[in-house]
Amino acid sequence: MPANLDAPLVAREALPGPYALLTFAHAAVAREARAGQFVMIKAHTAPEPFLRRPFSIMAVDPGRGTFTLFLKGVGPGSRALIDMRVGETAGCLGPLGKPFEAPPPGAEALLVAGGYGVAPFYMFGEELRAQRRPFHLFYGGRTAPDLPLEEILIEGGYPLALSTDDGSRGTPGRVTVPLEAYLGAEGRQAVLYACGPDAMLHAVARVAQARGLAAQVSLDPWMGCGVGTCLGCVVKIQRPSDARPKWRPACTEGPVFDARDVVWS
Amino acid sequence: MSGRLAVELAGLRLKNPLLAASGTFGYGVEYERLMDLSTLGGIVSKGLYLEPRDGCDVPRIVETPSGLLNAIGLQGVGVRAYVRDVLPRLERHDTAVVVNVCGDTVEEYAEVTRILEDAPRVDAIEINISCPNVKKGGMAFGGDPKMTHEVVAAVRRVTRRPVVPKLSPNVADIALFARVCEEAGASAVSCVNTLLGMVVDVEQRRPRLAFGTGGLSGPAIRPIAVRMAWQAARAVSVPVIGIGGIMCAEDALEFLIVGCRAVQVGTANFVDPGVYERINAGLLSYLDRHGLAGIGDVVGTLAYPGETK
Ligand SMILES: Cc1cc2nc3c(=O)[nH]c(=O)nc-3n(C[C@H](O)[C@H](O)[C@H](O)COP(=O)(O)OP(=O)(O)OC[C@H]3O[C@@H](n4cnc5c(N)ncnc54)[C@H](O)[C@@H]3O)c2cc1C
Ligand SMILES: Cc1cc2nc3c(=O)[nH]c(=O)nc-3n(C[C@H](O)[C@H](O)[C@H](O)COP(=O)(O)O)c2cc1C
Numbered sequence: 001m002p003a004n005l006d007a008p009l010v011a012r013e014a015l016p017g018p019y020a021l022l023t024f025a026h027a028a029v030a031r032e033a034r035a036g037q038f039v040m041i042k043a044h045t046a047p048e049p050f051l052r053r054p055f056s057i058m059a060v061d062p063g064r065g066t067f068t069l070f071l072k073g074v075g076p077g078s079r080a081l082i083d084m085r086v087g088e089t090a091g092c093l094g095p096l097g098k099p100f101e102a103p104p105p106g107a108e109a110l111l112v113a114g115g116y117g118v119a120p121f122y123m124f125g126e127e128l129r130a131q132r133r134p135f136h137l138f139y140g141g142r143t144a145p146d147l148p149l150e151e152i153l154i155e156g157g158y159p160l161a162l163s164t165d166d167g168s169r170g171t172p173g174r175v176t177v178p179l180e181a182y183l184g185a186e187g188r189q190a191v192l193y194a195c196g197p198d199a200m201l202h203a204v205a206r207v208a209q210a211r212g213l214a215a216q217v218s219l220d221p222w223m224g225c226g227v228g229t230c231l232g233c234v235v236k237i238q239r240p241s242d243a244r245p246k247w248r249p250a251c252t253e254g255p256v257f258d259a260r261d262v263v264w265s
Numbered sequence: 266m267s268g269r270l271a272v273e274l275a276g277l278r279l280k281n282p283l284l285a286a287s288g289t290f291g292y293g294v295e296y297e298r299l300m301d302l303s304t305l306g307g308i309v310s311k312g313l314y315l316e317p318r319d320g321c322d323v324p325r326i327v328e329t330p331s332g333l334l335n336a337i338g339l340q341g342v343g344v345r346a347y348v349r350d351v352l353p354r355l356e357r358h359d360t361a362v363v364v365n366v367c368g369d370t371v372e373e374y375a376e377v378t379r380i381l382e383d384a385p386r387v388d389a390i391e392i393n394i395s396c397p398n399v400k401k402g403g404m405a406f407g408g409d410p411k412m413t414h415e416v417v418a419a420v421r422r423v424t425r426r427p428v429v430p431k432l433s434p435n436v437a438d439i440a441l442f443a444r445v446c447e448e449a450g451a452s453a454v455s456c457v458n459t460l461l462g463m464v465v466d467v468e469q470r471r472p473r474l475a476f477g478t479g480g481l482s483g484p485a486i487r488p489i490a491v492r493m494a495w496q497a498a499r500a501v502s503v504p505v506i507g508i509g510g511i512m513c514a515e516d517a518l519e520f521l522i523v524g525c526r527a528v529q530v531g532t533a534n535f536v537d538p539g540v541y542e543r544i545n546a547g548l549l550s551y552l553d554r555h556g557l558a559g560i561g562d563v564v565g566t567l568a569y570p571g572e573t574k
């Protein structure tokens with residue numbers, strides 16, 4: 001069950017650029033979270049912005065009762081978290097949302113990450129490894145500095161394909177370029193998983209559709225509450241059982257959705 | 266919970282003066298797993314029409330300095346699904362259930378209320394004549410004294426339960442509207458709904474919300490809401506429920522001191538679902554500090570400059 005706690009920051013690692021890894025103590029998240037789930041969190045050190053912000057859970061340590069976030073500082077909420085010092089607390093509710101579902105036996109999991117969208121795949125990779133399921137991680141960014149988790153993923157032994165739009169690291173081009181190359185011409189048994197900017201999610205959904213593969217995409221609309229009550233985070237979804245598209249809260253029915261059900265704007 | 270926080274409101278006994286505000290607490294059951302709903306004085310449901318509604322296009326919310334601007338457009342399941350699916354689940358929680366009733370027409374308000382009349386778990390009806398994010402009904406009714414009277418009287422006729430119109434702050438003279446509600450048979454008034462606002466995306470040169478305008482809530486509106494609750498409380502003898510920007514015990518006390526019998530907490534639910542426990546604890550320690558027996562001793566104790574109490 002999600003728990004609402006004052007979570008102390010127990011470790012903090014600044015990464016090059018606007019990125020950081022933050023580890024908080026929160027027993028419920030540490031114990032129960034699954035890859036794809038998120039927390040609503042706000043640094044108590046800054047009064048504004050006053051709403052909490054959603055962040056994917058990147059890793060958990062149930063033994064220590066901690067979890068880790070991978071943050072990109074983009075505005076006041078994320079920067080206030082990055083500026084926290086060890087021992088300071090954040091209001092934190094989690095774990096929230098629907099996680100990624102592992103692929104059926106025999107199918108490989110292909111994880112496609114853009115920018116900070118790589119966060120949940122660190123944890124998903126660990127889960128898949130524990131279940132001895134084959135997977136491959138495609139990690140794309142605009143430029144080499146936009147791949148701050150590269151080293152950590154390589155050290156962790158993640159099967160990794162890097163790409164950058166400007167070709168400064170890995171395969172030049174969008175992240176779907178190495179993905180399509182990997183899928184090749186013959187029909188591979190795979191499920192695609194994607195987290196990143198909308199345009200990237202849509203592109204991965206099209207790759208999946210063209211090849212008749214299943215895909216799960218993690219959407220990131222602006223969220224107010226994280227628990228399904230403000231209805232600010234709704235996305236247009238049409239499930240096979242729906243006569244027409246419906247606004248569904250991404251915080252409770254997602255953030256992970258079957259790509260076929262998403263009505264792309 | 267200590268009886269010191271209990272209040273009487275239009276024939277209802279609430280164990281404490283805190284209710285969850287409409288639209289910020291879903292139908293209540295969403296918070297079942299996060300907190301003990303019995304710690305609340307009451308739950309006001311999300312606004313309900315006769316039929317399910319889709320609501321507005323996105324973006325629907327944008328944060329502003331100490332505020333939240335929303336245009337949700339009353340997306341909801343409709344009153345029949347609420348009665349069938351939600352009310353039975355609220356059975357096991359010891360808290361008052363207030364249903365926020367909406368309509369495009371006077372007849373629809375009455376019809377929704379009539380359907381609720383057969384449902385045992387409902388304790389009171391809040392009439393939403395103040396939503397700024399719908400084209401019909403809502404604020405269009407709450408901004409017109411004649412329509413306000415008509416809606417409140419129509420609902421009053423079809424229910425035995427307390428009827429609580431929710432006033433719009435988007436009027437020049439809130440006291441007038443409070444009086445109109447009282448005359449039409451209101452048992453109490455809720456004060457206030459969101460303030461009409463707008464945020465512009467300067468790069469795109471268009472409103473940030475898909476609907477265009479939206480309703481502003483949160484601490485940003487609190488001084489206005491306190492002033493309006495004070496004016497309403499002076500204008501009528503039925504109880505006033507104060508709403509607007511309450512985040513902590515001090516905020517709730519401001520409304521109680523200017524004359525509100527109870528308060529509703531809205532946007533703060535999004536920031537921290539633990540807010541009720543904190544406010545209740547803060548109210549009790551205030552009573553201790555001021556040597557007061559119960560929360561009722563705080564209500565309407567404002568010493569306004571130049572007035573004798
Ligand atoms: C389920 C979920 C998981 C997420 N996981 C992570 C994560 O692991 N790491 C991470 O760094 N970020 C993550 N985000 C995004 C993060 O929530 C936003 O970056 C953060 O809310 C921005 O808040 P702020 O106050 O720093 O900036 P704001 O001032 O609120 O926003 C700064 C800029 O970013 C834009 N923006 C804000 N929120 C979003 C959003 N959700 N999507 C796209 N643009 C947005 C704003 O329009 C603005 O231009 C996630 C979002 C969701 C919904
Ligand atoms: C997202 C959102 C949805 C709301 N929906 C409703 C509603 O359905 N019916 C209603 O009467 N008021 C609705 N309101 C108004 C609140 O009940 C409350 O009057 C207002 O937010 C001011 O209180 P606050 O500052 O504590 O949030 C809504 C407010 C918000 C922020």
Ligand code: FES
Binds near residue numbers: 226230233234250
């Ligand atoms: S964030 Fe409030 S409903 Fe999803």
